[in-house]
Amino acid sequence: MDLILKIWRQKGSNDKGQMVEYNVTDISEHMSFLEMMDVLNEQLVAKDEEPVAFDHDCREGICGMCSMYINGEAHGPDRGITTCQLHMRTFNDGDTITIEPFRANAFPVIKDLVVDRMAFERIQQAGGFISVNTSGNTQDANAIPISKHAADEAMDAATCIGCGACVASCKNSSAMLFVSAKVSQYALLPQGQVEATDRVLNMVKQMDEESFGNCTNTGACEVECPKGISLENIARMNREYLVASLKG
Numbered sequence: 001m002d003l004i005l006k007i008w009r010q011k012g013s014n015d016k017g018q019m020v021e022y023n024v025t026d027i028s029e030h031m032s033f034l035e036m037m038d039v040l041n042e043q044l045v046a047k048d049e050e051p052v053a054f055d056h057d058c059r060e061g062i063c064g065m066c067s068m069y070i071n072g073e074a075h076g077p078d079r080g081i082t083t084c085q086l087h088m089r090t091f092n093d094g095d096t097i098t099i100e101p102f103r104a105n106a107f108p109v110i111k112d113l114v115v116d117r118m119a120f121e122r123i124q125q126a127g128g129f130i131s132v133n134t135s136g137n138t139q140d141a142n143a144i145p146i147s148k149h150a151a152d153e154a155m156d157a158a159t160c161i162g163c164g165a166c167v168a169s170c171k172n173s174s175a176m177l178f179v180s181a182k183v184s185q186y187a188l189l190p191q192g193q194v195e196a197t198d199r200v201l202n203m204v205k206q207m208d209e210e211s212f213g214n215c216t217n218t219g220a221c222e223v224e225c226p227k228g229i230s231l232e233n234i235a236r237m238n239r240e241y242l243v244a245s246l247k248g
């Protein structure tokens, strides 16, 4: 396939940035989207041009790094996948594809398609953990009874890979789906109860300080989330927050 790519180029965080058009040739339908970007960069380097900076690591849907807004959708047109899992057979020979970074005030562009998602890390640091006694008297986690339903729901919430597609898809740049998944994975388990009150209060406080917007129940985040994180987690986080506020 031969394609026309319209890509956001931005030299650094203070640069204005602009869309630049490229022609890329010899793309196999079996390539992943990131492999197509590799081919483009090889062709740019061969012409002594600056390659396009983009984030990636695992290339198998686990790390959440490959943040790209493709033809107006986070991670492109398919559902339930990340950009690295998107295949070029989704597109046709001669297509024009628009590629932009994930945009949000809390995700400033570092270069081209690379954005700074440290805001998510700071929210995690505010409460996305449990403290475990490692003195040798620790109770084996497998000895603590947990209902199948709670274990399944906690596992579903824990599949959030922190990619930021929920924020990029939301008209308010809200991080509620991400934060609620991180709160829920502990709120559903006995191990998460000890710090439950502080966790939800501190994570929501940090989320607000990072200039993410509020949730207005549009649901775009759930549609674009590559891991199918449910809006039910936001409802659970709101309940947790209310209870914690009353206690606090």
Ligand code: SF4
Binding pocket: 159, 160, 161, 162, 163, 164, 165, 166, 167, 177, 178, 181, 221, 224, 225, 226, 227, 228, 229
């Ligand atoms: S909730 Fe979904 S879209 Fe948001 S960070 Fe987690 S995996 Fe990505």
Ligand code: FES
Binding pocket: 055, 056, 057, 058, 059, 060, 061, 062, 063, 064, 065, 066, 082, 083, 084, 085
């Ligand atoms: S590169 Fe890790 S999820 Fe895409």
